[in-house]
Amino acid sequence: MTSLSRRRFFGLAAAAWTLEQSQILRAMPSAESVFGKVKIRDVTTATIQMNYPAHLVKITTDQGPFGIGEAYHGPGILDNIADLKRHVIGQDPLQVDYLLTRMLEAASGHLGARSTAISGLETALWDLAGKILGVPVYVLLGGKFRDKLLVYHDTGAPRTADPKPWVEEALRSKDYGFRAMKFDLDWEGRGPGIAGKPYRYRREVWNRTITPEEMRQWVRILEEIIKALGPGIDIAVDCHWEYNTRDALRLAQAFEPLSLWFFEDPVPPENADALARLSAATRTPIATGENLDSRAQFRPFIEKQACDIIHPDPQRVGGLLETKRIADWADLYYLTMACHHMCTPVGAYAAAHVCAATRSFVALESDSIDLPWWKDLVVNDGGKFYPGGYLPLPVKPGFGIELNEEVCKRHLAPGAKWFGG
């Protein structure tokens, strides 16, 4: 390097450093002025009626900024949020982990709906913290590894053994732009869902078995889907905790020639040893985790390497920080993370920030894009929510989104109020 080019290089480097520092310094006075001075005033909810009730959580402050989060659906969530808010009101919203820990301590080891409610509050805290500090949430989680998130489409299940409707569903998903998709092949469902109706293909739904004919039927459907889609599209299958270990293993092995992306929840979700036995004996990658609450419940699945892909749901597992902790821990075993997701766009964007900030992330689920007004629950530019099968990472403060109040209010669940109004 000549002395001239060296001077030029260091000059440019200094300019870049100065620009970077000036951006940080611009944020600092604002941050310094609010540290410890903003207090949480209230926590309220608004439930949107989708195919299920989706619970939005709003945390307001005495200084004006507010945060919006979302909790996974299920019974008892609103009661738990109403009970938990006493642990955050009057507190500094920038103390996210401290407040998360307070709420978890108050749960006294009872998770389930409690964990889901805490997830809604925790995600709202991150949105609020980002808005107070003037930075996107991914910055607060350690920065980003990517600018857009691969999204996989959880397609509708045609509920037939005829491959044709399945292929049509796959092509519809491809036409939207998805490059990854998942199929619920256990479409005859579990006992309670269709009790009293005859099963056309299943011999029995309670004993966790699958017949050779059912296996052949599923392989046939997948072969037709893969042939119709052509190369370059990842295919996953979800069996919703349905089978005994041996039958699930036979099914996973029957899938091997298809090179599936992953096989999700082939056995019930609580036994890491059973899943580890299955995972070790098949080339088909195994995913699990949407039922698990907290790092503690993920521990045996990670330490026993019971799966290849961990599948936490940020709106249920304890929030964004818990999701990242689980994923970074699993990364020590070189397990990747796909995020389960059944939410409004608020939950999707909340998940996007932790997915961007997590090294081992591979894909985020899309469950509700087929609902015509779903993407309009937040202010958008009218384009595709997932252009090219990806979710662009917002860069504005907090989650970088704004609720479309008119659309949200039009789809409030029966009896639900608009954030306490």
Ligand SMILES: [Mg+2]
């Ligand atoms: Mg699933």
